Amino acid sequence: MNVHHDSDTDCLTLHLGEHFDFSVHRDFHDACLGSGIKARSYVIDLGEVTCMDSSALGMLLLLREHAGADRAEIRIVNARDELRGTLRVAGFDKLFVLH
Numbered sequence: 815m816n817v818h819h820d821s822d823t824d825c826l827t828l829h830l831g832e833h834f835d836f837s838v839h840r841d842f843h844d845a846c847l848g849s850g851i852k853a854r855s856y857v858i859d860l861g862e863v864t865c866m867d868s869s870a871l872g873m874l875l876l877l878r879e880h881a882g883a884d885r886a887e888i889r890i891v892n893a894r895d896e897l898r899g900t901l902r903v904a905g906f907d908k909l910f911v912l913h
Contacts, residue, residue: 815828815829815830815831815838815841815842815845816828816829817829817845819853823854823855824853824854824855825853825854825855825856825857826845826846826853826855826856826857827856827857827859828842828845828846828856828857828858828859829859829861829862830858830859830860830862830863831862831863832862832863832864832865833863833864833865833866834860834863834865834866834867834870834873835865835866835867835869835870836867836869839869839873842873842877843873843876846876846877846880847876847877847880852880852881852882853881854887855887855888855889856877856881856886856887856888856889857888857889857891858874858877858888858889858890858891859891859892860890860891860892860893860894860897861891861892861893863893863894863897864894866897866900871904871906874888874890874906874910875909878909878910887911888910888911889910889911889912889913890906890910890911890912890913891913892913893912898912
């Protein structure tokens with residue numbers, strides 16, 4: 815996982831590796847929630863992700879709560895078609911902006 819914070823726009827971008835599952839839970843938590851500081855916006859880049867499990871969905875929901883729920887500005891980008899389908903079936907297209 816690669817994390818970048820753009821201080822000019824206050825946007826935190828996470829580039830996830832091949833697996834978005836429980837194995838990255840601690841890193842995801844530390845990057846997004848651990849500091850207690852909220853960024854103005856978040857970008858979750860799934861471009862390299864080939865497999866995602868239910869814990870990934872849980873992590874996204876925790877981030878959404880942390881970022882302000884309905885006021886949260888979180889974009890999920892570069893998801894492969896099968897991951898995009900999973901996110902839509904789970905209703906995440908209504909909670910997050912999918913690009």
